[in-house]
Amino acid sequence: MDHQIRGDRRPQGRKKLTAERAAYFQLMQQGYSNKEACRIVGINPRTGKVWRNGRRAHKGLSKARPPVHREPSSAGPGRYLRESERIHIADRLREKASIRTIAAELGRSPSTISREIRRNGMPLRGNASRWAYRPHAAQSRADARRPRPKPGKLGQNPELRDFVQRHLERRWSPEQICHALRARFPDRPEMHVVHETIYQALYVQGRGELRRELTRALRTGRAMRRPHRQSAKRQPRMAKDMVMISERPPEVSDRAVPGHWEGDLIIGKAHKSAIGTLVERSTRFVALVHLPDGRQPAQMRDALIQAVSALPTQLKRSLTWDQGSEMHLHKEFSSATDMPVYFCDPGSPWQRGSNENTNGLLRQYFPKGTDLARYSRQELDTVAAELNSRPRKTLGWETPAERLAKLLATAS
Structure with a gap:
């Protein structure tokens, strides 16, 4: 590259960056991204985008600017196949050369040559079983396909x-x-x-x-994408006489046997209200626990006992919870329902992955900052029924209700 990268990166006003522009397009033809090419040349990434795509007129800005016309470089392989390379491909195909041989001669990847023939070839007229590659027609197809933006x-x-x-x-x-x-x-x-x-x-x-x-x-309700950030670790909380998740039977981990549940709370406005969530591990079936009067340990115990009592016997095997103080009376719950409770390690939400995912789905219905105490038992049942009737990728696009019905029919 002949261009000397300037060391002084301060703004230069309305200066024609002729050398920088030529170097930028050369880097783009070599396969660099817009951001990397602009960094090397020493221009703002927006400038590179305007050079390539042009700019529409906006109020308060200068008038529209068309894309910069550039001739393809003939030195070395560029980002896209040139017409001369397509002619070489057609000639060598007539000579029965292999894809890898052609790719080596052009300095290209074999997949590039294979994809080019598949995309821009055509069936012979009068004999659709035979395939032909015509270089000038292929170039026209590629040129017509390249302009952006494309209609969706x-x-x-x-x-x-x-x-x-x-x-x-x-x-x-x-x-x-x-x-x-x-x-x-x-x-x-x-x-x-x-x-x-x-x-x-x-x-x-x-x-x-x-x-x-x-x-x-959408699940998040966002109008734009955001990068993933590391979530804050939860501080350890107290629960007496805990049986840790490491002591849970192996049959729980492989999700082969139904009846093992994961549980948690979603918290409402000002941390004053909550809804309990239960998810069956093998079917992802959801049950919501009504907590209209609060989430103190006695209230949590009674609400969970009421929710679990409605389940068939084969679906009452175990419950996995985080180390929340609302489960302080877990021994009394286990005695009443014959369901042992296992506790996750501190700051380890992935140990209840199905439940964490379901809590995210429920935020569509119960957004953060909402007073959750105002929802009735019937409204919670309606939300649970709607979630249980949605197809799930992890179930092979069956619904949780369908998968649970199959398991119960097999067990009976």
Whole structure:
């Protein structure tokens, strides 16, 4: 690269960065990302994006700027195949050369050559069983495919868009919707999308493929993506005569036998109200514990006994909880229900992974900062029934209710 990277990175005003621009496009052709190429050349990443994609006119800003026209470099392999390389591929294919041989001659990966032939080849006219690769037609196809932004699949198919929006309103996740589409329309590929397509239609501004307010139906309710952060460790809390999770029978860990439950609380506004959550480990079946008067140990004991008493005998095997003080009377609960209680290690929520995941789902119905005491027993049963009727990826897209019914039928 002939460009001398400038050491002084201070703003230079309205200066034409001719050398920097040429170096930037050369780095992009070599496969560098926009951020890395801009760092090497010494420009703002936004400048690189404007050079490549142009800029639309906005109020208060300068007028629209078209993308910078650039000729492809002929020195060395660039990021994309050039027409001369496609001609070489066609010539060598006629000579019966292998994919790996062609790739070695061009300095490319064999998968690049294979993908190019598969994408831009065409069946012979009059004989669809034979395949031909025509370099100039392949170049035209590649040029037509490259411009951005592209129209989204949801924006072009009203039937697909309506299906996605209806199920988002029912609080289905994008991944659940994608698998439902493949099950409902197995022979219609135009009705198939991946979940990332739905997320981008919701998060990327300006696409207009899905209504913006549908982001409130997602698990997080966020209107934009956020990076994952390390969660704060919980401080140890007291529970007398605890039996730790390390002493739990092996049959609990492999989820083969139903009847082992994980439990926790979701806390309401100002930590003054709560709802108990119970999740069966093998089926992910959810039961909600009504706590209208608080979560003191005696109230927690009585509410859990009432919730567990309604279960069949084969579903009352064990309960795993965190080290919360609300379970101080766990011995009395075990005596009344014949269900041993096992406690997780401090700051180890993954030891109750199914329950933690379910608590996240429940926050769609009971957002943080809500007074949870105002919900009736009937409302909690309605929420639990809706969760138990949702297909789950971990169950092979069966619902928890369906999986529980199968297990009970087998046991009987």
